[in-house]
Amino acid sequence: MKKLQILPQTIFEFHCTPSLLENAQRNVENLSWEPNLYTQRSQDIYLNKNHLFDDLHKWFHECLVRVKRSVEYEATDVKITQSWANRADQGNWHQPHKHPNSIFSGIFYLTNSDIGTTFILPSIWQTYDSKDGKVGQPFENFLDDSISLVEHVVKEEAGKLLIFPSILEHGVRPNQSNMVRYTMSFNSFLCGDIGSFGNLSGLSLDIK
Ligand SMILES: [Fe+2]
Numbered sequence: 001m002k003k004l005q006i007l008p009q010t011i012f013e014f015h016c017t018p019s020l021l022e023n024a025q026r027n028v029e030n031l032s033w034e035p036n037l038y039t040q041r042s043q044d045i046y047l048n049k050n051h052l053f054d055d056l057h058k059w060f061h062e063c064l065v066r067v068k069r070s071v072e073y074e075a076t077d078v079k080i081t082q083s084w085a086n087r088a089d090q091g092n093w094h095q096p097h098k099h100p101n102s103i104f105s106g107i108f109y110l111t112n113s114d115i116g117t118t119f120i121l122p123s124i125w126q127t128y129d130s131k132d133g134k135v136g137q138p139f140e141n142f143l144d145d146s147i148s149l150v151e152h153v154v155k156e157e158a159g160k161l162l163i164f165p166s167i168l169e170h171g172v173r174p175n176q177s178n179m180v181r182y183t184m185s186f187n188s189f190l191c192g193d194i195g196s197f198g199n200l201s202g203l204s205l206d207i208k
Pocket of ligand 1: 098170185
C-alpha cells in the first residue's frame with residue numbers, strides 16, 4: 001500500500017533585515033510579561049501602537065500587503081489590529097487555537113529553537129468519526145491522532161515571519177530546553193474599500 005499526500009496548502013514566509021531583528025530582540029526582552037494559560041504574553045498587547053516597534057510593524061504591513069495581493073483579496077489595504085509578544089520558558093506551551101476577528105495572522109520568530117509552530121487541519125478521514133472528539137484535549141493528546149488530523153510543523157528561525165489565514169488552527173509544543181523562546185504575533189483585517197460595490201458586495205471600513 002502506498003500513501004499519497006494530496007491537496008497541499010499555502011502560507012507565506014518572509015525574512016527581515018538583521019537590524020530589524022536585533023532591535024526587536026532587544027525591545028521584546030525588555031517587555032513585562034503575564035501568564036497566558038500555559039505560556040506567557042506581553043502585558044502590552046498593542047505593540048502595533050508602541051513606537052519602539054514602528055519600523056518592525058511597517059515591515060509587517062509591507063508583507064501583509066504582498067500576501068493580500070497574492071491571495072487576490074479585494075480591498076484597498078490591510079491593517080494590523082493587535083500585536084503582542086510571547087515568551088515560553090522551559091515547560092511552557094500553547095494549546096491549539098485560532099485567531100478570531102482577524103483575516104491574516106502573523107508569527108515572527110525572535111529566537112532559534114527546534115519547536116516551531118504546529119499547524120493543524122481536520123483530515124478528510126474525519127468526515128466519518130467513530131471516535132470521541134478531541135477538541136479541548138491537551139496539546140500532546142490532540143496531536144496523537146494522525147488519522148483525524150493533518151499537522152505540519154513549520155521550523156522556526158530568528159527573523160522569520162509567517163503569515164497565514166487566521167482561521168487556521170495552530171499551537172506550540174512544549175519548550176523542553178532551558179532557552180527562553182520569544183515570538184511576536186499579530187492580527188489584521190482588510191480595510192478601506194473592500195469587495196465590489198458594483199456587485200453589491202462592497203464595504204467601507206476604517207481601522208483605528
Ligand atoms: Fe496564535
